[in-house]
Amino acid sequence: MRWKCTVAYDGTGFHGWQSQPSGNTIQDILEKRLKTLFSQPIRIHGSGRTDSGVHAKGQVYHFDGQWENPYTDLLNALRSGLPESIQVTAVRPVSDDFHARFSARGKRYVYRLYEGYAPPMETRYYWSLGRRKLDINLMNETATRFLGKHDFSAFGAEGGDSSPQSPIKDLRRLQLTRKGRHIRITTEASGYLYKMVRSLVGALVDVGVGRLPPGELHRILISRQRTALVVTAPARGLCLEKVFY
């Protein structure tokens, strides 16, 4: 039997999603819990990695295992045995051809910015911009140029999943909204290169503070070459909100 699970986590204290010898990753902790529940090693497959410090409200993974009881019991069993910074929010049986990574049709990320210094109760989830002021309208105008299918090599980075993938992604949404000092950048795409969201955010912030002209940013996109002009935004502001299937 194959199970599709949705998990939320505060990534602050972990070394990212992907299993590591240190053991302090989301995957390691979930697999450890499954091993206890099923009395045998269980391998889980995530929709993709998240880096150290990146959060998730709707990360998805699957695993195979026999579970005789009602599956609401499986949800409760998973919940009760995890640290409170990791929370399985949904479990349901799926067909054997479902794959958390390869069946995904897209993902939504939200990046959170704070104009000023984020309060202590929010600082883990926001990039605090200090005294920098953002021109949100200019950033939104600039963002529309990225929509659609592009080769995003200029916003990718070395590392990440080892398997080769096309640098051409379909960016369906890249949108900024403001509520007082809180700014959200919502992005939806068919897929992302490694560190692509944080690179787009870093570049857009530089546009918003007047450090990078929008035309220059567009030239960088077209060049398909990563340059030092593109700064990667901090991990803490990033949250994987939803995986689409």
Added chain:
Amino acid sequence: MRWKCTVAYDGTGFHGWQSQPSGNTIQDILEKRLKTLFSQPIRIHGSGRTDSGVHAKGQVYHFDGQWENPYTDLLNALRSGLPESIQVTAVRPVSDDFHARFSARGKRYVYRLYEGYAPPMETRYYWSLGRRKLDINLMNETATRFLGKHDFSAFGAEGGDSSPQSPIKDLRRLQLTRKGRHIRITTEASGYLYKMVRSLVGALVDVGVGRLPPGELHRILISRQRTALVVTAPARGLCLEKVFY
């Protein structure tokens, strides 16, 4: 020169406000920073204690010290040298007869409840009620009986500030509001006994789940005797929002 400071903190990792030999308290950390800035030991005086795990958006303290530069520089100096879970949000000079504790005319606390299991990005600031469902209307009705001047001994606890104080407090506000699964209990009073807010919250939740009849709770108030029927709500849901002067 006397300075009035406002400070916000995430109390999760600290042993409360009050200075302790361990040094891991908000007061200790603020005093250590001031010692560096003023090159001498500086004693600070808070509006009152907060327990281990309790948060603050607007705790107030004062201290005496000579500062020759503009006081916006003092704010920046305080901010830059503190852990990000403690943030001084305002500093201003006050007259010598101002006292953070004795000049306070009242305080507002907010207690945060979550019906269900709070998501990982909120769990540090909410009391998760799991499957318990709350009758908010009944709780609000019950809360109105507590308004006004009462002897709140039945909702106090041993410990806290060593100085004797009257158990009679003027409760000006005790109000529940709901937004989906998020429930806030806002309270304003002239002052509070030790653990009074968490005791009122614990009792109100027991009313809301049907475990404690409202009439019984009122009898407990009148008895002025703490009983085992009154459970203290967890520290994590509590936040000192504002001190009134």
